Amino acid sequence: MSKHKNPAPTVDVLIELRDRPGELVFIERAHDPIGLALPGGFIDEGEWAADAAVREMKEETGLDVELVELFHVYSDPARDQRRHTMSVVFIGRATGTPVGGDDAARAIVCNPDALPQPLVFDHALIVADYLAYKRRGVRPPPRR
Amino acid sequence: MSKHKNPAPTVDVLIELRDRPGELVFIERAHDPIGLALPGGFIDEGEWAADAAVREMKEETGLDVELVELFHVYSDPARDQRRHTMSVVFIGRATGTPVGGDDAARAIVCNPDALPQPLVFDHALIVADYLAYKRRGVRPPPRR
Numbered sequence: 001m002s003k004h005k006n007p008a009p010t011v012d013v014l015i016e017l018r019d020r021p022g023e024l025v026f027i028e029r030a031h032d033p034i035g036l037a038l039p040g041g042f043i044d045e046g047e048w049a050a051d052a053a054v055r056e057m058k059e060e061t062g063l064d065v066e067l068v069e070l071f072h073v074y075s076d077p078a079r080d081q082r083r084h085t086m087s088v089v090f091i092g093r094a095t096g097t098p099v100g101g102d103d104a105a106r107a108i109v110c111n112p113d114a115l116p117q118p119l120v121f122d123h124a125l126i127v128a129d130y131l132a133y134k135r136r137g138v139r140p141p142p143r144r
Numbered sequence: 145m146s147k148h149k150n151p152a153p154t155v156d157v158l159i160e161l162r163d164r165p166g167e168l169v170f171i172e173r174a175h176d177p178i179g180l181a182l183p184g185g186f187i188d189e190g191e192w193a194a195d196a197a198v199r200e201m202k203e204e205t206g207l208d209v210e211l212v213e214l215f216h217v218y219s220d221p222a223r224d225q226r227r228h229t230m231s232v233v234f235i236g237r238a239t240g241t242p243v244g245g246d247d248a249a250r251a252i253v254c255n256p257d258a259l260p261q262p263l264v265f266d267h268a269l270i271v272a273d274y275l276a277y278k279r280r281g282v283r284p285p286p287r288r
Contacts, residue, residue: 006152050287073217144194144214
């Protein structure tokens with residue numbers, strides 16, 4: 001087995017709300033880096049990526065999210081200045097109003113074209129890729 | 145940052161050869177678990193997932209693989225009996241004849257419906273998902 005150090009695998013979810021078409025759920029991060037982000041977190045050893053996504057969405061937004069599809073994987077070594085993380089990003093759907101919890105100081109629902117401030121990490125790229133996919137059916141290139 | 149233990153991220157590639165349509169590249173693993181597998185390996189810290197995929201393909205098959213698309217992520221905690229690994233699986237294309245190297249005792253090119261022995265790990269599931277995608281355009285479900 002590898003003795004190498006590896007990037008830490010995480011999950012993030014693009015949550016579409018059934019009664020708020022065209023908008024997504026974002027969180028205000030409670031910890032450094034402070035700022036707006038997609039909800040997400042680390043995958044635990046022994047946990048499926050999809051289960052980590054559902055768990056983190058419940059913790060950070062209070063929502064019971066149904067995962068619709070795997071969207072993409074983002075692994076740029078510079079995407080998180082703290083250490084190398086690799087995010088498995090899902091598209092999910094939920095009903096109701098998100099409420100920030102755990103690492104999220106607050107949850108907001110917003111049209112991704114009208115965010116009140118920039119997103120942290122590479123989440124602006126993820127959202128741009130998502131909009132391109134939704135509008136033109138184009139998936140992101142393999143290296144992301 | 146998380147102090148949790150995380151699954152170790154890996155890559156595997158479904159390599160289509162330009163002059164052998166309908167076939168894929170497999171390797172005979174040189175190390176435990178011995179058996180047929182898709183070529184792949186661990187992502188190093190500081191390395192993009194896509195770069196790890198291209199590097200591992202070169203090491204294990206000698207091929208210069210062009211990644212076509214991200215296919216899916218496989219994270220079943222039981223998929224590797226040694227420890228929990230999570231594989232980012234790409235579809236790639238190459239020209240030429242693969243030659244086994246590094247962790248691969250031998251490389252073979254084979255129609256995935258006519259493999260001479262079972263695949264190790266969850267690679268039979270990955271190949272079945274790939275065939276369903278190629279034949280019917282259906283992507284695997286999020287939880288894989």
